[in-house]
Amino acid sequence: MRIGYLRVSTEDQNIARQADALRPICDELHVETLSAVAKSRPIFEKVVAGLTAGDTLVVWDLDRAFRNTKDALIHADHLKERGVNFQIVSLGVDTATADGRLAFTVVAAVAEHERNKLSERTKQGLAVAKRNGVRLGPPPKMTDRKIRNAMLRLMSTSLKDVAKYYHVQEIQKLFEAE
Structure with missing residues (x-):
């Protein structure tokens, strides 16, 4: 066969x-x-x-x-x-x-x-690429501008709500266990 x-x-x-x-x-x-x-x-x-x-x-x-x-x-x-x-x-x-x-x-x-x-x-x-300063791996979830805006939002709302707003699932998962 x-x-x-x-x-x-x-x-x-x-x-x-x-x-x-x-x-x-x-x-x-x-x-x-x-x-x-x-x-x-x-x-x-x-x-x-x-x-x-x-x-x-x-x-x-x-x-x-x-x-x-x-x-x-x-x-x-x-x-x-x-x-x-x-x-x-x-x-x-x-x-x-x-x-x-x-x-x-x-x-x-x-x-x-x-x-x-x-x-x-x-x-x-x-x-x-690393020596030339190229960022390896997947692109960041958030830009520097979004991070600054998220920090401002944290003054008036919870981290959970900010994570949800920006669709940052890693942070959202921390709160799902609660």
Whole structure:
């Protein structure tokens, strides 16, 4: 059997691209919605545990199934020991062949390198932005002008009413418990 595994990181992401590619070549599809770095991937683990000799685990892209090179190589070795093949559709890689196994090893290393470089560049960019005085994170809920006006309002009304007026939910929640 050819068992397809699809993963997206969030509910907002669409599996259509992966599903369209895997549906015609797989006997079953299993979808999981969670981050690749999640400690536990229940659907992936169930799919892998259910594979038997002669089966092929099929994914659209390497990063849909594995966290890093080591994870990919360990899983591929365990699958091979059980007589299970692994196929990466987007790359035309099938570990049933020696060439496919070599390509898989190289692709796993490149994918991890790409993920590490992205993380590195992101951290560097954030550090530069911070040094240049760029405010990181979501925009402030209130402008300086609104804060000054809110302080003036506090002279004539309660903090709860001011928070409600400015829709500052963090402060409103403090009063909801009362």
